[in-house]
Amino acid sequence: MLVAAAVCPAPPLLVPEVAAGAAAELGDARTACSDALAVLAASRPDLLVVVGAAEEGESGPYPQGADGSFRRFGVGVDVRLGDRDKNRDGDGDGDGGAGARPLPPSLAVGAWLLDHARWGAAPLEALAVPEALDTDRCLRTGRELAARAARVALLVMGDGSACRTVKAPGYLDERAAPFDAAAALALADADTAALAALDAGLARELQAAGRAPWQVLAGAAEGAGLGGRLLYEDAPYGVGYFVAAWS
Secondary structure (H helix, E strand, O other): OEEEEEEEOOOHHHOHHHHHHHHHHHHHHHHHHHHHHHHHHHOOOOEEEEEEEEOHHHOEEEOOOOEEEOHHHOOOOEEEOOOOOOOOOOOOOOOOOOOOOOOOHHHHHHHHHHHHOOOOOOOEEEEEEEOOOOHHHHHHHHHHHHOOOOOEEEEEEOOOOOOOOOOOOOOOOOOHHHHHHHHHHHHHHOOHHHHHOOOHHHHHHOOOOOHHHHHHHHHHOOOOOOOEEEEEEEOOOOOOEEEEEEO
16 A cells, blocks of 8 residues: 655756756755655655656666666766665565666666665665556556555656746747646645546657656555645756655
């Protein structure tokens, strides 16, 4: 059963070394992410699953101990999804290791946030879902995740529209602000029906990579009775970034 969730944006710019001289611009977002992760820890989960969007070839499960890197962004920063020397039974075998698939960027940012927060509250794993995954499959995936343990927490990594301004990666689209406003309201209210109602086709046109992970969250939270708080909302680079905590 889902007992808590944190929703965080997934830009590599959250990592100060990647942002370099612009690191301070996302300082409030980092602080909000830390606050959301504290809500996860306080929920005393048996299992934490990090969920993020990825390209089709990078989708699928990633075990505790999986490695990631921000070297593709020009900095020598490596991350690890939890402690590879401990698997979920704590017997020291670990699931990660040489030859394992590297974490896609969204999950690498999640791993960085967890490391920054010194996560140790529960075993963890990750799931990358294709950005184009249809809503029904997202909801079904979320339900399956929620059934994995008696107390499940999710760290959901995803951005809103990348079409908020003329300087945004997707240029300006007048539909972007209303789409993001609807997503922000749903995240603030822990409104699973509103998240499930987000249009997958429109999200694709608006380059909203968070749509699929958010809908996985909607499926996981069905019937859980969680309340929500929106801790951060901004579009500093023409991309909608949100931080929310559900508990």
